[in-house]
Amino acid sequence: MSGMAVGRSAAALPWLCPNTESLIQLAEQPATLARTCPTDPALLAFLLRFVPAAPHPATGLFCPSSLVSSSLADAAAAFLATTPQVWIPPHAELMQRYQRLMQSAVPLARKLATITRQAVPDQAVAVVRLAPLGWLAVAAIDPGTAAEPLHDPESPAAPAIQQHVWGLDQNAIARRLTARWRLPDWITTTVGHLNLPVDAVRTVIADRGLFAVAQLALLEAERRGLALALTEGANRDDLLRELHLSSQQLEQFWRDETLRPTESSTGPSQSTPPHAVPLLRNLLKMAAESRRRNGAALIVRLEDRLDHLLDAVAQMGQEVERRAHDAKLAALAELAAGAGHEINNPLAIISGHAQRLFRTEPDPVRGEALQAIIRQSQRIASILRDLMQFARPPQPQPRRVALADLLTAVRDELQQDAHERHVRLDIRADTAMTCVRCDFAQTKHALAAVVRNAIEAAGENGWVRLRCCEADEDYVHLIVEDSGPGLSATDREHAFDPFYCGRSAGRKRGLGLPTAWQLIRQNGGDLRYQPAPDAPTRFLLTLPRSITLDFCDRQSA
Numbered sequence: 001m002s003g004m005a006v007g008r009s010a011a012a013l014p015w016l017c018p019n020t021e022s023l024i025q026l027a028e029q030p031a032t033l034a035r036t037c038p039t040d041p042a043l044l045a046f047l048l049r050f051v052p053a054a055p056h057p058a059t060g061l062f063c064p065s066s067l068v069s070s071s072l073a074d075a076a077a078a079f080l081a082t083t084p085q086v087w088i089p090p091h092a093e094l095m096q097r098y099q100r101l102m103q104s105a106v107p108l109a110r111k112l113a114t115i116t117r118q119a120v121p122d123q124a125v126a127v128v129r130l131a132p133l134g135w136l137a138v139a140a141i142d143p144g145t146a147a148e149p150l151h152d153p154e155s156p157a158a159p160a161i162q163q164h165v166w167g168l169d170q171n172a173i174a175r176r177l178t179a180r181w182r183l184p185d186w187i188t189t190t191v192g193h194l195n196l197p198v199d200a201v202r203t204v205i206a207d208r209g210l211f212a213v214a215q216l217a218l219l220e221a222e223r224r225g226l227a228l229a230l231t232e233g234a235n236r237d238d239l240l241r242e243l244h245l246s247s248q249q250l251e252q253f254w255r256d257e258t259l260r261p262t263e264s265s266t267g268p269s270q271s272t273p274p275h276a277v278p279l280l281r282n283l284l285k286m287a288a289e290s291r292r293r294n295g296a297a298l299i300v301r302l303e304d305r306l307d308h309l310l311d312a313v314a315q316m317g318q319e320v321e322r323r324a325h326d327a328k329l330a331a332l333a334e335l336a337a338g339a340g341h342e343i344n345n346p347l348a349i350i351s352g353h354a355q356r357l358f359r360t361e362p363d364p365v366r367g368e369a370l371q372a373i374i375r376q377s378q379r380i381a382s383i384l385r386d387l388m389q390f391a392r393p394p395q396p397q398p399r400r401v402a403l404a405d406l407l408t409a410v411r412d413e414l415q416q417d418a419h420e421r422h423v424r425l426d427i428r429a430d431t432a433m434t435c436v437r438c439d440f441a442q443t444k445h446a447l448a449a450v451v452r453n454a455i456e457a458a459g460e461n462g463w464v465r466l467r468c469c470e471a472d473e474d475y476v477h478l479i480v481e482d483s484g485p486g487l488s489a490t491d492r493e494h495a496f497d498p499f500y501c502g503r504s505a506g507r508k509r510g511l512g513l514p515t516a517w518q519l520i521r522q523n524g525g526d527l528r529y530q531p532a533p534d535a536p537t538r539f540l541l542t543l544p545r546s547i548t549l550d551f552c553d554r555q556s557a
Contacts, residue, residue, distance in 0.1 A: 006145050007168030010137035011176040015049075015079050016042035017087040017140070020274045026076055027287035030068045034060060038106070041098075041129050041136055042088065048126065049181050050075055057120040073288035077281050085275040088136055092143035093150065097226045098132055101218075104225055109217035111253055115473060115547075116243045118209030127190050127214040131230050133177055134162075134170030134192070157229040159195065170228070171195050186210055194218060195232045198242055212242040220250065249547055344384050351377035393515075396439035396523050400546045403434040403468060403476060410448050410466070414455065423455050424463040434468065436476050437546040438523040446516035450480050450527070450539050453512050457484030457537065465536075475525070476543050481536040487529065496527075 018026075022043040025033060037044040050072055051062045066072075088095055105128045113124040139146035149161040162169040168176075175192030183191075185206040193201050194215050198208070205211045216239040219231040240247060274280055351374060358370040411427040418425035436443075447466075454464040462483040469477045496517045513527075520527045525543040532538060 004167040007166030011173045018043040027283045070288040070291040073284045077284035080281045086140040088139045093147040094139045105217045105221035112213045119213040124213045134173030422460045423458045427466040435546040436543040442519045446519040449512040449516040454482035458482040478541040480539045486537040
C-alpha cells in the first residue's frame with residue numbers, strides 16, 4: 001500500500017486485533033481480561049468498545065460481570081472471520097518505542113491522578129495507553145510505513161511529517177477511530193486532542209482534569225524518553241496551573257524509581273499472529289456457545305452483584321455510623337459553646353463581687369468562705385475555657401511542620417509526667433524526612449492530650465508508645481498505644497464525648513480526647529479509636545502530608 005493511502009486505511013479500520021494470548025484468555029479466562037490490558041492496547045480498545053463501564057469508575061473501568069458475556073467472544077470471532085490481519089507485531093520498531101514510552105507515562109499518570117484527585121487513575125492510564133492510537137493503527141496495516149516518521153533527522157515524528165508520509169497524522173486517525181468505534185466520551189474527547197493546549201479544548205473535552213493529567217504525563221515522559229509527538233502543542237506551565245502543582249512537586253515525582261524507564265520492554269518479545277492460528281476462531285465460537293448454553297455468565301453476574309451489594313451495604317453502614325457520630329459531636333460542640341457563653345457572664349459577676357467583698361471583709365470566717373467562692377469560680381472558669389476550646393477552637397494557621405519536631409515537643413512536655421507516674425514513654429522522633437501540614441500549636445496540644453490520656457490509663461509500671469506509620473501518599477498516620485485496660489464497648493461509643501463519666505479505669509472524665517478530636521479534624525486530619533483483640537489500646541491520629549514548601553519556608557531557607 002502506498003504511503004499516502006495508509007493513513008486513510010488506518011482511519012477506517014474496523015478494529016485492532018488483540019494478541020493471540022489475549023484472545024485465548026478471552027475464550028478461557030474472560031474474568032481476568034482487565035489485567036491483560038496493560039500489555040495489549042488493542043485489547044484495551046476492544047473492551048472499552050464492547051464492555052459496559054463499571055457503575056463506579058473508581059472500582060475499575062469495566063463491569064466485571066460483562067467480561068464473561070458470550071457477546072465478547074462472538075464479536076472477536078466475527079472480526080477474525082471477516083477482517084484482514086490488522087495486528088501489531090510486538091517486535092515492530094514502533095511497538096518497542098510505544099512500550100518504552102508507556103513505562104514512564106503510565107505510572108506518572110496514575111500518580112498524578114491520585115495526588116491531584118483531578119481524574120480517576122484507571123481512566124487516566126487508559127487515555128495514556130490509547131493516546132498513540134493513530135500510530136498503532138498505521139502499524140497494524142504496515143509496520144514499516146508506521147516507522148518512517150521516526151527517522152526524519154530534522155523533526156522526528158512531528159505531525160507534519162506524519163501527514164506527509166501517511167496522508168493523515170496520528171491525531172486525525174485517532175479522532176476518527178474513537179468516534180467510529182463509539183468509545184466512551186472521556187476517551188473520544190481526549191485521545192486525538194492531546195497535541196492541543198488545555199485552554200484551547202475546554203469546550204471540547206468531557207473531563208478537563210482527566211485531559212490535563214494524561215497530557216502532562218505524556219508530555220513529561222516524551223521529554224525524558226523516545227517521543228511520538230503526542231503533545232506538540234501542550235504548555236507545561238498551563239498544565240501545572242490546571243492541576244495545582246508546582247514544578248518542584250513534579251520533579252519530586254520523577255525521583256520515584258518506578259517512574260524511570262528500563263531497557264526491557266513490558267510487552268511480549270514474540271507472538272504468533274492471531275490470523276495464523278487456525279483453531280483460534282473456533283475456540284472463541286465454542287466459548288461463546290458454552291456460555292450461552294450453561295448460563296455461566298448469568299451465574300457469575302448474579303454472584304458478582306451479590307458480592308458488590310454486600311460490600312456496599314457494609315460500607316454504607318460504616319459511613320452512616322461515622323457520620324452520625326461526627327454529627328453528634330458537632331451538636332455537642334454547638335451546645336457547649338452556647339452554654340459556656342451563657343454561664344460565663346453570671347460567673348464573672350459572682351467572681352467579681354466575691355473578690356470585692358473579700359478585700360473589705362474583716363471577719364476571718366466569712367473571708368475564708370469568700371475565698372472558697374473565688375477558688376470554685378476560677379475552677380468553673382477554667383472548665384469553661386476548656387469547653388470553649390472544644391466547642392469553638394481558633395482558626396488554625398497551617399504550615400509545613402517537620403514531624404520530628406512535633407514528636408520531640410510532645411515528648412519534652414510529657415516526659416516528666418510519665419516519670420512521676422512510673423510509666424515508660426517511648427516516642428520515636430526519627431522521622432526527619434516526613435513533614436505534615438498543620439497548625440503546630442494546635443496539633444501539638446491534640447497529640448499531647450492523646451498521649452496524656454494514655455499515660456493516665458497505663459498505670460504504674462505501664463508503658464506508652466507513639467510511632468509513625470506512613471501508609472499512603474496523602475496522609476501520615478500516628479499510632480498511640482498503651483498497656484492500659486482498654487475501652488469497653490460502651491466506652492468506645494462515647495470516647496470523644498465531653499465530660500463522659502463512664503470512662504474505664506484510669507481514663508478520667510474531661511475534655512482531653514474531645515478537644516484533640518476537634519483540633520485534629522480542624523487541621524484536616526482525623527482521630528479514631530482502633531480496637532483490636534489481644535492488642536494494646538490504640539488510637540490512630542491522621543495528619544495531611546506536606547509535599548511542597550510554603551512561601552514563608554522558602555523565604556527563610
